[in-house]
Amino acid sequence: MIIEGECVVKGLGILLHLLPMKRVVVVSIILIFVAGLVFGGIGFFLSRRGGILVESVPTAMVSINGEQVGRTPYEASYPSGEVVVKLVPEGSEPMEPYEAYVKVVAGVKTVVRRDFGETEGRSGGEEIFFERRADRVAGITVVSIPQAARVMIDGNYIGTATLSVDNLEAGQHTVRADLDGYEPREFVVRSVSGYTLTVVTKLALNPHEEIVFEEPEEKISITIEDTPVGYLRVRSEADVRSEEVGRVEPGEQYLLLEESEDGDWYRIDLGWISSEFASKSAD
Numbered sequence: 001m002i003i004e005g006e007c008v009v010k011g012l013g014i015l016l017h018l019l020p021m022k023r024v025v026v027v028s029i030i031l032i033f034v035a036g037l038v039f040g041g042i043g044f045f046l047s048r049r050g051g052i053l054v055e056s057v058p059t060a061m062v063s064i065n066g067e068q069v070g071r072t073p074y075e076a077s078y079p080s081g082e083v084v085v086k087l088v089p090e091g092s093e094p095m096e097p098y099e100a101y102v103k104v105v106a107g108v109k110t111v112v113r114r115d116f117g118e119t120e121g122r123s124g125g126e127e128i129f130f131e132r133r134a135d136r137v138a139g140i141t142v143v144s145i146p147q148a149a150r151v152m153i154d155g156n157y158i159g160t161a162t163l164s165v166d167n168l169e170a171g172q173h174t175v176r177a178d179l180d181g182y183e184p185r186e187f188v189v190r191s192v193s194g195y196t197l198t199v200v201t202k203l204a205l206n207p208h209e210e211i212v213f214e215e216p217e218e219k220i221s222i223t224i225e226d227t228p229v230g231y232l233r234v235r236s237e238a239d240v241r242s243e244e245v246g247r248v249e250p251g252e253q254y255l256l257l258e259e260s261e262d263g264d265w266y267r268i269d270l271g272w273i274s275s276e277f278a279s280k281s282a283d
Helices: 013-018 044-045
Strands: 004-011 028-034 050-059 060-064 067-071 074-079 082-088 100-105 110-114 124-133 139-145 150-153 156-160 162-164 171-178 185-191 196-200 218-222 232-235 244-248 253-255 265-268 271-274 278-283
Touching: 050 060, 050 082, 050 100, 067 074, 067 253, 074 082, 082 110, 100 110, 100 124, 100 244, 139 150, 139 171, 139 185, 150 278, 156 162, 185 196, 244 271
Parallel strands: 028 185, 050 110, 139 196
Antiparallel strands: 004 028, 050 074, 060 067, 060 082, 082 100, 110 124, 124 196, 139 162, 150 156, 150 171, 171 185, 218 253, 218 278, 232 244, 232 271, 265 271
């Protein structure tokens, strides 16, 4: 038996346009698992391929690993591993493109959802994928960008992201992430025994609220140095076992926001990076 995660994103664009005063971003993602022959049946499973579904508002041009493959909504299968997904929004208004490493998991489907804004800070979305577990428990992991968003599942406060919940009842659940100064995101998922559902949700700045960021008295810049693999992973926490939420490249510079007590990790606006491959300098 092959279990396939099929994600259908309910289009709410018309409703949101009809309700311009409602600032809560609602993204309904129904994850439906079907047993049987999916993406070519047993051949799909044995080939260790997984599916990708990319959706966006507005429509965007999709590139996978540098190759232009079509427009959103875009759906295809790829070998398991990581691929680089790039979205360039179409429309008369200038909007910030999106590019990220996306995990492809054999036998299931990864969903990338992007709601574009004029800047990265005004953009939001989700990346959703599944991983098989060694047990028959259903689990969920929620990662938020920025960090520490409040997470509610089925109306119950669970904690601040990043967080993981095991022994989740298999079936449909409503997940909501919100953070002061940002537009909340809400989505519906369906968990299944034997899989962990991971959601990386990006919150967009609330355009009607002025955000005041506290800056250190002395600004310290972080410069990414050469690494053996050509990039440096960005983690959700100051821990090598925490979720990877992005990557930075040698030569790039970022403002130091925080340093771990042991000095092994630096926090930049994207998350935590290892200090082994980064240098500090006063700005």
